[in-house]
Amino acid sequence: MQLLDGKALSKKIELEVTSDVKTLKDKCGCTPGLAVVLVGQDPASATYVNMKKKACDRVGFYSITHDMPQSISQEAIEKTIIMLNNDTNVDGILIQLPLPEHIDTTKLLELVEPAKDVDGFHPFNVGRLVTNLDGFVPCTPLGVMELLKEYEIDVKGKNCVVIGASNIVGKPMASLLLNADATVEICHIHTDSLKKHTLNADIILVAVGIINLITDDMVKDDVIIIDIGVSRTTEGKLVGDVDFENVSKKSSFITPSPGGVGPMTIAMLLKNTLKAAKINAKDKK
Ligand code: GUN
Numbered sequence: 205m206q207l208l209d210g211k212a213l214s215k216k217i218e219l220e221v222t223s224d225v226k227t228l229k230d231k232c233g234c235t236p237g238l239a240v241v242l243v244g245q246d247p248a249s250a251t252y253v254n255m256k257k258k259a260c261d262r263v264g265f266y267s268i269t270h271d272m273p274q275s276i277s278q279e280a281i282e283k284t285i286i287m288l289n290n291d292t293n294v295d296g297i298l299i300q301l302p303l304p305e306h307i308d309t310t311k312l313l314e315l316v317e318p319a320k321d322v323d324g325f326h327p328f329n330v331g332r333l334v335t336n337l338d339g340f341v342p343c344t345p346l347g348v349m350e351l352l353k354e355y356e357i358d359v360k361g362k363n364c365v366v367i368g369a370s371n372i373v374g375k376p377m378a379s380l381l382l383n384a385d386a387t388v389e390i391c392h393i394h395t396d397s398l399k400k401h402t403l404n405a406d407i408i409l410v411a412v413g414i415i416n417l418i419t420d421d422m423v424k425d426d427v428i429i430i431d432i433g434v435s436r437t438t439e440g441k442l443v444g445d446v447d448f449e450n451v452s453k454k455s456s457f458i459t460p461s462p463g464g465v466g467p468m469t470i471a472m473l474l475k476n477t478l479k480a481a482k483i484n485a486k487d488k489k
Contacts, residue, residue, distance in 0.1 A: 205452050206355070208430070208459045210347070213354050214467035218263055221474045225264040228478075228485060236481035237266040238296045238322065238473070239288045241281065243307065244274035249300045256298070259470045265477060266293060274304055281312055289317040295484050296322030296477035301372065319483065322476040324376065333376055336383045340476055345377035347468025348409065348430055349384070355457060357407075357428060359386040365401050367391045367418075367445075368411035373432055377409055398422070410445040420450040427451075429458040432465045 228234050238260050242253045253269060260267035270284050288297050297320045303309050318328040324340040332339030352359065364381045368374040369392040381388045391401050402408055402422045410418055411432035418429070429452075433445030444461025452458050459465055 205455050206457050208351050208355055208457050208464055210351055210459060210464040210466065210468040213351060214347075214471035217350070217471040217475065218259070221471075221478055222263045224478055224482075228481065229264075232485050234481060234485045235264070235266045235293075236296075236477050237268070237291075237294045238298065238477045239291070239294045240267070240269045241272070241284060241288075241297070241299045242269055243272045243276060243281065243300070243303050246302070249302075253300050256470055256473060259474055260477075263474055265474070268294070278307055278311070281307065282315060285312060285315045289315075289320065292484075294320065295481040296320055296473075298323050298473070299325075320480060322473060322480055324476070325371065330371075330376070333379050333383075340480070341380065341472075342372055342376040343472035343476065344373050344411070344432060344465060344469045345380050346472045346476075348377060348432070348465055349380050350472065351430075351459070351465070351468055357457065359384045359407065362386050362406040363389070363404055364407045364409065365389045365391060365405035366409045366411075367395075367398065367402075368432070370411065373411040377411070377432075381409075412445050414445055415443055416445075416447045418446040418451060420447065420454055423451055423454055425454055426456040427454060429455050430465065431459050431461040434461065434466065 225236060240253050240256060242249060257267050257269060288294050297316050299312055313325045316326055318326045321329050321340050324342040329339040333341055359381055364386040366374050366378045369390050374390060378388045378390050389401055391398055399422045403424055405427060407428040409430040413433045413435050415435045429446055431444035431446040435443055437443055442462045
């Protein structure tokens, strides 16, 4: 069994981004900028946003967080997004999800300028991903593909089972795998007999948020496991969706959780923001 070390790879990527930021600054005086919109008091969202901001600081980006109260109106957030779309210091806009129930999330995501959509959630970028055209790709699935590439795992022709069909992870994950010539199944909450599907999988990618959803009787020998789920146990420990202790014994490769996919998500946000900044820098010339 070999661990897929996302922590180590994300550090390597951060160094590359830092070096590219310096080059960009020398060339045109441009500093990549990321604006984050955070609404309400969700502690997990606040933690994620804080980690993203710290990563921006480490690589030399400009970053700004628009911290808004839970009770804020749709119109006020829309105004902020329009302002950020027009702000030349901002290359990337990220709306931290989930948003409060009274907010129309889809409308906000569609309002973000596609060229600044570093989360890849705008339907324009979703369409480009599905049709295998260049665009912005959601950070978590993109990070998974980078991790697989780093360990020279070719998905071509492999049976990949994606568990979880969210717009943020499951669906873009499936598109990326399909674009890389994998055979892809998407399982979700209504799937009948998950085990029937997982037993046939060469690679299992699970993003559900249910502790110990995947147990060793559900996987074949030498399976590759990508654990994208994050949950907190009653003792407060962060864990994934996979019974790591037992499933790892049957795996050829497995991500730890935490320390696998999580750090890659942030590294990909940096890469996407740098990509947006490079495109904008060309326009400024
Ligand atoms: N909430 C959970 N994951 C994500 C993510 O990748 N991006 C944003 N914006 N919100 C999230």
